[in-house]
Amino acid sequence: MEDERSFSDICGGRLALQRRYYSPSCREFCLSCPRLSLRSLTAVTCTVWLAAYGLFTLCENSMILSAAIFITLLGLLGYLHFVKIDQETLLIIDSLGIQMTSSYASGKESTTFIEMGKVKDVVINEAIYMQKVIYYLCILLKDPMEPHGISQVVPVFQSAKPRLDCLIEVYRSCQEILAHQKATSASP
Amino acid sequence: MGLVSRGAAAAGVGAASAVVRPGPPHAVPHPIPTPPPEGAALGSSRVPGMVLKAFFPTCCASADSGLLVGRWVPEQSSAVVLAVVHFPFIPLQVKELLAQVHQAGRVGLAVLGTWCHRRQEAEESLGHFLEGLGTIFSHEPWLQLCREQGSKLWSCKATRRQVPPCPGTPYEDQVMLVFYDQRKVLLSQLHPPAALPDCLAGDAAPSAGGLAAVFDTVARSEALFRSDRFDDGPVRLSHWQSDGVEASILAELAKRASGPVCVLLACLLSLVSAASACRLFKLWPLSFVWSKLSVCEQLRHRLEQLTLVFSTQKAENPTQLMRKANVLVSVLLDVALGLALLSWLRGKDRIGPLAEALVPVADHVAEELQHLLQWLMGAPAGLKMNRALDQVLGRFFLYHLHLWISYIHLMSPFIERILWHVGLSACLGLTVALSILSDIIALLTFHIYCFYVYGARLYCLKICGLSSLWRLFRGKKWNVLRQRVDSCSYDLDQLRLLVVAVQGLMHLLVDLINSLPLYSLGLRLCRPYRLAAGVKFRVLEHEAGRPLRLLMQINPLPYGRVVHTYRLPSCGCHPTHPWGSLCRKLFFGELIYPWRQRGDKQA
Numbered sequence: 001m002e003d004e005r006s007f008s009d010i011c012g013g014r015l016a017l018q019r020r021y022y023s024p025s026c027r028e029f030c031l032s033c034p035r036l037s038l039r040s041l042t043a044v045t046c047t048v049w050l051a052a053y054g055l056f057t058l059c060e061n062s063m064i065l066s067a068a069i070f071i072t073l074l075g076l077l078g079y080l081h082f083v084k085i086d087q088e089t090l091l092i093i094d095s096l097g098i099q100m101t102s103s104y105a106s107g108k109e110s111t112t113f114i115e116m117g118k119v120k121d122v123v124i125n126e127a128i129y130m131q132k133v134i135y136y137l138c139i140l141l142k143d144p145m146e147p148h149g150i151s152q153v154v155p156v157f158q159s160a161k162p163r164l165d166c167l168i169e170v171y172r173s174c175q176e177i178l179a180h181q182k183a184t185s186a187s188p
Numbered sequence: 189m190g191l192v193s194r195g196a197a198a199a200g201v202g203a204a205s206a207v208v209r210p211g212p213p214h215a216v217p218h219p220i221p222t223p224p225p226e227g228a229a230l231g232s233s234r235v236p237g238m239v240l241k242a243f244f245p246t247c248c249a250s251a252d253s254g255l256l257v258g259r260w261v262p263e264q265s266s267a268v269v270l271a272v273v274h275f276p277f278i279p280l281q282v283k284e285l286l287a288q289v290h291q292a293g294r295v296g297l298a299v300l301g302t303w304c305h306r307r308q309e310a311e312e313s314l315g316h317f318l319e320g321l322g323t324i325f326s327h328e329p330w331l332q333l334c335r336e337q338g339s340k341l342w343s344c345k346a347t348r349r350q351v352p353p354c355p356g357t358p359y360e361d362q363v364m365l366v367f368y369d370q371r372k373v374l375l376s377q378l379h380p381p382a383a384l385p386d387c388l389a390g391d392a393a394p395s396a397g398g399l400a401a402v403f404d405t406v407a408r409s410e411a412l413f414r415s416d417r418f419d420d421g422p423v424r425l426s427h428w429q430s431d432g433v434e435a436s437i438l439a440e441l442a443k444r445a446s447g448p449v450c451v452l453l454a455c456l457l458s459l460v461s462a463a464s465a466c467r468l469f470k471l472w473p474l475s476f477v478w479s480k481l482s483v484c485e486q487l488r489h490r491l492e493q494l495t496l497v498f499s500t501q502k503a504e505n506p507t508q509l510m511r512k513a514n515v516l517v518s519v520l521l522d523v524a525l526g527l528a529l530l531s532w533l534r535g536k537d538r539i540g541p542l543a544e545a546l547v548p549v550a551d552h553v554a555e556e557l558q559h560l561l562q563w564l565m566g567a568p569a570g571l572k573m574n575r576a577l578d579q580v581l582g583r584f585f586l587y588h589l590h591l592w593i594s595y596i597h598l599m600s601p602f603i604e605r606i607l608w609h610v611g612l613s614a615c616l617g618l619t620v621a622l623s624i625l626s627d628i629i630a631l632l633t634f635h636i637y638c639f640y641v642y643g644a645r646l647y648c649l650k651i652c653g654l655s656s657l658w659r660l661f662r663g664k665k666w667n668v669l670r671q672r673v674d675s676c677s678y679d680l681d682q683l684r685l686l687v688v689a690v691q692g693l694m695h696l697l698v699d700l701i702n703s704l705p706l707y708s709l710g711l712r713l714c715r716p717y718r719l720a721a722g723v724k725f726r727v728l729e730h731e732a733g734r735p736l737r738l739l740m741q742i743n744p745l746p747y748g749r750v751v752h753t754y755r756l757p758s759c760g761c762h763p764t765h766p767w768g769s770l771c772r773k774l775f776f777g778e779l780i781y782p783w784r785q786r787g788d789k790q791a
Contacts, residue, residue, distance in 0.1 A: 022727055022730050022736055023730070023736045025239055025362075025364070025736070026364075026727065026736055028727065091725065091727070093364075093725065093738070094239055095239050095241065095264070095265065095364075096241065096364075096366075096725070096738075097398075099724060099725055101724070111724040111743055112722070112743075113722050113723055113724055113725065113743065115398040115399060117398055118398075
């Protein structure tokens with residue numbers, strides 16, 4: 001079962017949330033971030049090239065122009081490969097764990113998998129971010145030393161930064177699965 | 189596969205060696221009451237209602253029907269399937285094989301269920317026959333995986349025969365299939381994010397939690413994968429090596445040759461270290477010089493590393509093996525770079541012009557210094573100085589300089605020979621050549637270092653004097669010492685800083701070559717599944733009503749963590765002064781020693 005809804009992030013950009021229910025014990029949430037806009041790309045390129053041309057008229061060295069082109073290309077490739085995240089996915093599998101995948105604009109994917117034995121809970125936290133107060137979803141990990149302690153807080157959807165309405169949808173589904181998981185692991 | 193009725197033949201064979209062949213149920217002889225296998229006892233504890241996870245190797249997805257052999261982990265309610273046993277087989281031989289593997293790898297395997305790969309439509313008799321096998325190998329829960337040929341539709345059942353402990357729990361469990369690549373999981377090594385202090389890996393049974401248990405099970409069952417389908421063993425298995433055991437001629441030859449080669453090199457290295465540890469080198473002037481030269485440090489470090497690599501002891505754990513491999517690759521690369529440097533030097537006869545250029549450069553530097561001293565002895569920048577002290581210091585420095593220049597001129601015919609021998613030392617490695625170069629620079633600029641020492645000491649005294657004057661000004665009584673001369677230390681500082689910077693850079697390069705784990709980085713680049721940070725899952729095509737199918741893949745370790753985990757311990761030949769403390773020492777007039785002091789802990 002699959003459905004798609006659109007939400008907005010904390011800055012007002014459009015986000016698309018795709019939900020897939022594979023089975024009662026396996027759910028996937030896929031959040032797509034707004035793409036790289038042509039306007040900002042053109043603006044950055046023009047600025048860099050104008051600055052390079054200005055330097056060229058000062059120094060009369062044509063190496064500056066070729067260096068500027070080189071830097072622009074490398075910078076764009078580096079940005080697409082290391083910085084710009086296109087899609088963030090959260091996959092919850094009952095009794096296996098939670099998996100978070102970030103896919104970058106160049107196609108690179110980076111995945112983190114947390115086993116269910118380490119997950120204590122999934123909660124929505126409030127945080128002060130620059131001049132705003134935002135909500136974010138995070139996974140709390142158990143502390144092996146202390147039974148009631150928390151060893152780590154892992155935030156989810158860090159680059160998409162959806163608003164509370166989107167987070168509540170994801171939170172409800174996660175809690176359903178976690179409740180089932182706790183019920184089965186707690187019974188003797 | 190023909191469904192031949194072998195009832196008569198089977199009945200004639202003795203009870204203990206009854207051969208099980210696929211056929212209608214009545215052909216199977218009455219099952220011998222064998223002692224209950226360990227599987228029954230293991231499977232009795234389970235978590236009711238939990239989804240049963242079956243880890244299935246991708247290589248067996250196209251295998252013929254048979255029995256599933258693997259390990260059952262009750263705490264996570266997961267069954268790790270390792271291989272498929274094909275018909276015909278003798279149950280006793282299967283149990284013997286499992287016992288053998290148990291002894292070899294200390295991992296408890298059992299027959300977990302049946303695997304059915306239907307080639308024609310509706311082989312009902314086969315289905316019934318497979319169910320009947322459950323009575324011979326009783327295991328809780330009994331897994332039944334079935335697949336139609338050429339389709340992606342699987343069906344899985346996990347049944348229990350015993351009465352469940354709590355009423356209301358179903359007789360059948362929900363099953364989730366997780367496919368894994370057996371070869372990659374076998375060869376990979378998991379790197380946990382943090383080594384927990386209470387994580388004890390017991391020897392009795394693999395007690396690793398979660399997915400580490402799957403990796404552990406596959407790694408310990410290597411004895412199961414030793415035979416392929418071309419062997420004439422009693423039991424026919426399907427696993428990742430069943431199409432032919434992987435082996436490489438080069439690897440085998442290297443293994444055979446490594447024994448005697450290691451012994452020979454270990455003897456040679458022990459001779460060399462014994463020679464270097466002899467009493468002659470412990471006498472005072474020699475020991476002082478040895479400890480200060482960076483080339484000696486580097487050679488000692490290399491000797492230690494080579495002794496480690498060629499020691500006749502086998503590596504105990506994978507970390508030690510990685511370290512040995514890293515050291516070997518690093519030494520080989522070093523020697524290769526050194527030989528490249530040597531060939532470059534020899535190539536166009538570069539040593540001659542280099543040696544000829546050295547003396548005029550030294551002359552030029554000495555001339556500039558002389559000008560500087562003459563200027564300071566006069567009235568520098570219009571300042572009025574203490575004339576007597578000026579003259580004394582200036583003349584002392586000039587004489588020093590004169591001695592040094594005469595020494596350089598004396599050495600000039602021998603410089604070419606010395607450089608030739610230094611180039612020859614590049615055979616031992618690029619790091620050795622760089623260390624020698626660094627030492628030569630230190631020796632050639634020793635006079636600058638002497639000037640610096642005199643100047644710095646006087647400057648330090650002056651600063652102490654000024655600070656005591658400042659205290660007096662604030663109303664505290666103290667001894668006043670007035671010094672008004674001393675500006676040579678300012679300009680000399682720049683030269684000194686340059687020399688220290690060049691030396692620091694060289695030491696940095698040497699340290700980089702020494703400590704970078706090249707073998708691990710190469711492994712991460714070419715065989716990323718060997719160094720695993722964890723796993724990742726992908727959901728395969730899913731249909732309602734069918735079990736969930738997942739593909740488990742290996743998540744490789746990021747490069748930063750590879751370097752951090754496998755970094756080689758470096759010797760003391762790294763930059764001895766962090767830049768911050770260097771500037772501080774210059775400003776306050778503390779002496780900067782170009783070699784490492786005995787009590788210098790911050791390096």
